[in-house]
Amino acid sequence: MTKTITLTINGRRVTAQVSPRTHLADFLREQQLLTGTHLGCEHGVCGACTLLIDGQPARSCITYAVACDGRAVTTVEGLDADPTAAELRDAFSAEHGLQCGFCTPGMLVAARDVVLRKPDADDRQIRVEMSGNLCRCTGYVGIVNAIRRVLDARKTNAG
Amino acid sequence: MKAALFDYERPDGLDGALALLSRDDLSVRPVAGSQSLGPMLNLRLVQPDLLVDVSRLPELTGIRRDGDHLVIGASVTHARLEDGDYPDVTGGALARVAAGIAYRPVRNRGTIGGSLAHADPAADWVSALTAMGASVVLAGPAGRRTVPMDGFILGVFETALQPGEVIAEVRVPAFSPAARWGYYKVCRKTGEFSHATGAVLLDPPRGVARAVIGAVSGPPLVIDDPAVFTDPARRDAVAADRLATSSIAGDPAAIRTHMVALARAIAQVNP
Ligand SMILES: Cc1cc2nc3c(=O)[nH]c(=O)nc-3n(C[C@H](O)[C@H](O)[C@H](O)COP(=O)(O)OP(=O)(O)OC[C@H]3O[C@@H](n4cnc5c(N)ncnc54)[C@H](O)[C@@H]3O)c2cc1C
Ligand code: FES
Numbered sequence: 359m360t361k362t363i364t365l366t367i368n369g370r371r372v373t374a375q376v377s378p379r380t381h382l383a384d385f386l387r388e389q390q391l392l393t394g395t396h397l398g399c400e401h402g403v404c405g406a407c408t409l410l411i412d413g414q415p416a417r418s419c420i421t422y423a424v425a426c427d428g429r430a431v432t433t434v435e436g437l438d439a440d441p442t443a444a445e446l447r448d449a450f451s452a453e454h455g456l457q458c459g460f461c462t463p464g465m466l467v468a469a470r471d472v473v474l475r476k477p478d479a480d481d482r483q484i485r486v487e488m489s490g491n492l493c494r495c496t497g498y499v500g501i502v503n504a505i506r507r508v509l510d511a512r513k514t515n516a517g
Numbered sequence: 518m519k520a521a522l523f524d525y526e527r528p529d530g531l532d533g534a535l536a537l538l539s540r541d542d543l544s545v546r547p548v549a550g551s552q553s554l555g556p557m558l559n560l561r562l563v564q565p566d567l568l569v570d571v572s573r574l575p576e577l578t579g580i581r582r583d584g585d586h587l588v589i590g591a592s593v594t595h596a597r598l599e600d601g602d603y604p605d606v607t608g609g610a611l612a613r614v615a616a617g618i619a620y621r622p623v624r625n626r627g628t629i630g631g632s633l634a635h636a637d638p639a640a641d642w643v644s645a646l647t648a649m650g651a652s653v654v655l656a657g658p659a660g661r662r663t664v665p666m667d668g669f670i671l672g673v674f675e676t677a678l679q680p681g682e683v684i685a686e687v688r689v690p691a692f693s694p695a696a697r698w699g700y701y702k703v704c705r706k707t708g709e710f711s712h713a714t715g716a717v718l719l720d721p722p723r724g725v726a727r728a729v730i731g732a733v734s735g736p737p738l739v740i741d742d743p744a745v746f747t748d749p750a751r752r753d754a755v756a757a758d759r760l761a762t763s764s765i766a767g768d769p770a771a772i773r774t775h776m777v778a779l780a781r782a783i784a785q786v787n788p
């Protein structure tokens with residue numbers, strides 16, 4: 359039972375054979391060798407596998423690759439040249455927003471969404487918006503501060 | 518945490534989907550955002566032979582105004598309802614409920630129809646749309662029928678959907694400008710499923726004074742008694758009475774939590 363899908367992965371057009379039961383994260387990690395997308399819980403709760411589908415954050419563990427035919431998927435590897443992601447990477451380093459890094463790919467994708475969609479978020483809103491991403495070692499203070507830093511810098515630069 | 522083998526089809530139109538869903542030689546299920554079905558497949562709690570993707574069906578992805586109703590396609594995502602790019606008839610109530618469901622990455626894919634069909638008693642749309650007096654339009658081999666929300670959810674993961682039927686649309690009656698909406702969801706963690714829900718709509722020009730207690734391990738409890746909005750003693754008495762015959766009857770802590778959820782929802786509509 360395989361299906362042929364054609365999708366864009368980090369700007370590259372890819373045609374592949376997938377078994378419908380293969381979720382998007384396994385497809386990316388094992389068939390495309392893009393291991394930046396991490397898997398924690400595999401049932402939608404921890405956020406480690408969060409990536410972009412057509413520019414919108416999504417869980418790749420409970421989205422099947424076969425359902426992404428025709429879509430554009432962006433993983434953390436595809437955000438190298440993204441200006442918002444670059445600001446966030448610097449801020450995560452400066453604010454100690456990671457320790458082991460396991461949650462970080464999902465954190466960066468979710469944080470980028472907060473910066474773009476909620477530019478006026480206060481710390482409480484940042485915490486609410488980031489509540490779907492679990493970190494088991496850094497703690498959340500550094501992560502919230504990193505997002506705060508990017509939002510504040512953007513406001514200073516805009517004003 | 519890997520799903521068992523299944524096959525997958527994504528027909529172009531609703532008729533094609535209904536034809537596949539009426540097959541009785543296989544176990545066939547619709548799939549929309551896969552945000553509830555995905556976890557169940559990965560945990561192998563369900564092992565269908567064939568999934569029919571309804572998430573992109575043009576008949577299920579629109580939002581339109583139809584007289585005094587807003588008609589929401591079953592495959593409209595929570596995120597779209599949160600963002601509000603539609604002629605809202607609920608004074609922001611739909612957006613507020615949507616924004617409290619799970620987390621944005623889940624809301625980007627999860628759909629209103631998938632949520633109702635899944636019928637988790639703790640799901641937000643299950644309680645909220647019951648309080649709004651919404652109805653669902655079901656499409657199946659024998660045509661279409663409309664079922665009021667109060668009557669669609671029959672139990673835990675149990676609905677009025679018959680084999681081969683899908684939810685096509687959700688019809689939400691327009692609130693009057695004077696309407697007041699109250700919604701309170703008890704959670705320990707932001708974005709998780711509700712432990713107890715209060716959902717209330719007070720809309721005097723339309724003669725609506727509806728209070729709903731949700732997340733009761735069964736269908737939402739509907740209380741049509743305007744006095745519960747004005748008289749706290751009556752509110753508690755009626756709620757206690759209804760909860761005493763619900764599925765959580767033996768659990769005093771849960772009963773208390775549900776009474777608090779209702780009281781807090783009602784507090785939001787009382788100026
Ligand atoms: C981490 C996490 C947290 C969550 N928290 C909440 C929460 O706080 N509140 C809440 O309400 N929900 C929550 N959810 C569930 C989420 O809202 C789901 O999106 C929703 O329940 C199912 O929608 P779906 O489109 O993903 O449906 P799917 O998962 O695709 O399908 C669910 C069920 O509905 C059936 N189905 C789908 N579409 C149709 C249709 N048109 N007609 C008939 N049957 C259909 C499927 O066969 C399946 O049985 C959470 C999910 C996750 C992963
Ligand atoms: S691995 Fe996808 S949310 Fe945990």
Ligand code: FES
Pocket residue numbers: 455456457458459460461462492493494495496
């Ligand atoms: S940095 Fe280790 S889990 Fe978040």
